[in-house]
Amino acid sequence: MRRAVCPGSFDPITNGHLDIIGRASKLYDVVHVAVMINQSKKGLFTVDERMELIREVTADFGNVEVESFHGLLVDFCKQRDIPAIVKGLRAVSDFDYELQMAQMNNGLSGVETLFVPTNPTYSFLSSSLVKEVATWGGDVSHLLPPPVQAALAERLGQK
Numbered sequence: 001m002r003r004a005v006c007p008g009s010f011d012p013i014t015n016g017h018l019d020i021i022g023r024a025s026k027l028y029d030v031v032h033v034a035v036m037i038n039q040s041k042k043g044l045f046t047v048d049e050r051m052e053l054i055r056e057v058t059a060d061f062g063n064v065e066v067e068s069f070h071g072l073l074v075d076f077c078k079q080r081d082i083p084a085i086v087k088g089l090r091a092v093s094d095f096d097y098e099l100q101m102a103q104m105n106n107g108l109s110g111v112e113t114l115f116v117p118t119n120p121t122y123s124f125l126s127s128s129l130v131k132e133v134a135t136w137g138g139d140v141s142h143l144l145p146p147p148v149q150a151a152l153a154e155r156l157g158q159k
Helices: 015-027 047-061 073-080 092-109 127-135 146-155
Strands: 003-008 030-036 064-069 084-089 112-117
Touching: 003 015, 003 073, 015 030, 015 047, 015 084, 015 112, 030 047, 030 073, 047 064, 047 146, 064 073, 073 092, 084 092, 092 112, 127 146
Parallel strands: 003 030, 003 084, 030 064, 084 112
Antiparallel strands: none
């Protein structure tokens, strides 16, 4: 069985994330979405809330498993016998950082990283940017799956 992981904080999951996960789900038998637990950061959504939203918006793919993790991603991969990490790249700046991570992960454990170019529609998109725009009342509905948009609006106290 071909397995891969799409890691991230997903606070919240965006259409850009969903695009990468969906494309990975066509290449692999099982795609694990690994929601990073970072104790030093206070997220807008709890890890459990993020996982529930991801499960909801990826349900139609049929081969996505959503889990949380803390620590090294390669340990997550080793524990589940996952040989590949799938990462979306938006810009050259992403590549610089992600290449270093890919080389470190491969050196630590032999896990390979597959870089997928982001759909140009989402090349500027990040969870932090979405939260900032939404906080100031900007329309982000076209950047998020509908259940995530509803959760974000409720969390921010908007209609």
